[in-house]
Amino acid sequence: MVTRLILFIGLIFSFNLFAFSPTDTAATHKFVGVKTCGMCHKSEKQGNQLGVWEKSMHAKAYETLKTEKADKIAKEKGFTTPAVQTEACLKCHTSGSNVAAEFKEAKFNIEDGVQCETCHGPGSDYKSLKVMKDKELAMKNGLEMHDNTEEFCKSCHNPESPTFVEFNFKESWDKIKHPIPGK
Numbered sequence: 001m002v003t004r005l006i007l008f009i010g011l012i013f014s015f016n017l018f019a020f021s022p023t024d025t026a027a028t029h030k031f032v033g034v035k036t037c038g039m040c041h042k043s044e045k046q047g048n049q050l051g052v053w054e055k056s057m058h059a060k061a062y063e064t065l066k067t068e069k070a071d072k073i074a075k076e077k078g079f080t081t082p083a084v085q086t087e088a089c090l091k092c093h094t095s096g097s098n099v100a101a102e103f104k105e106a107k108f109n110i111e112d113g114v115q116c117e118t119c120h121g122p123g124s125d126y127k128s129l130k131v132m133k134d135k136e137l138a139m140k141n142g143l144e145m146h147d148n149t150e151e152f153c154k155s156c157h158n159p160e161s162p163t164f165v166e167f168n169f170k171e172s173w174d175k176i177k178h179p180i181p182g183k
Contacts, residue, residue, distance in 0.1 A: 029122035031096045033108035034115040049178040058114035061093040092156035
């Protein structure tokens, strides 16, 4: 009887481990890329978030890694690979550099730089208008959404960055904010 009880408890414990594993939730969320997000976020009525992004330095962040200056900085930091192939550079100059290929949809392109999904989380679940309109629902569905706080921005814009320039959150935010009109 005790053996059956222990076996039963073990089965319940194992089921809970697998049934509620955070990786199961994460595995359903995929990066779709700025072009997919931009399909709905390019009109003036919606706030033209795509246009704001296209004019930002975030859109050009990957391109800066292709320069001789970036390679020189990477070399000075002790990296043996070009900046465009160095994870320490890619983590702030791209979206999804550290995400496995199976969590990226076909249209996702790392070369698009710092994309929507850096701040708003993987976009595959935003296809539902219901989720898109309800931030609370999105978070309940496991989507990782940042409130674009100064602290989050400083995870890349900080003195440890090789090319750090004094970061003024308010000025920077004013350049990239992209609200939906009327909200």
